[in-house]
Amino acid sequence: MLIYLDRVWNEVGTKITATGRSLTRADLHHAIMEGAVERVRPKMMTVVAIMAGLIPILWSTGAGSEIMQRIAVPMIRGMVSRPC
Template sequence: MPVYLNEAYERRVREGRRTTVQDLREVMMEGVVQRVRLKVMTVTAVMGGLLPIMWTTGPDADMMKRIAAPMIGGMADSTILTLIFLPILYAMWRRVQLCCVIPSPVS
């Protein structure tokens, strides 16, 4: 996610558009939208494979359920982390840069 957010931010800077705190929301939406589809597709595929394991009742099903349950929880947690918390932290970091006039490392 930070790669997509950085690319969106740096593209705006390269185009010569001055980035303000108000423009930061646009940058965030642009970066997040690029990543949402990829993340949702991955999570759907992994959970689609793990959910049948959670519902099985055959031999060794208890052992497989103990393996699948944390993986499903991890996928849900990583989705929330990637799509909500990382963009918020990135926005806070960029906001501090913009308010304190720290030059961004654009090459």
């Protein structure tokens, strides 16, 4: 996350100093929002892909499905509840 924020902050800083004005809180807020959005998308894609692979395990009824369900439930719960 810090890499994304730092990259956007450097870009915003370069643009602002090129125009001759100083950086403001609004510029910082804009950089934070833009950097966070760039990081949230790949994170959400990863979580959705993992959950899409684990949810069929919960509905399976074949041999060994009881053990796999016990493994899949905590992993799905962790994907849903983990903030970062």
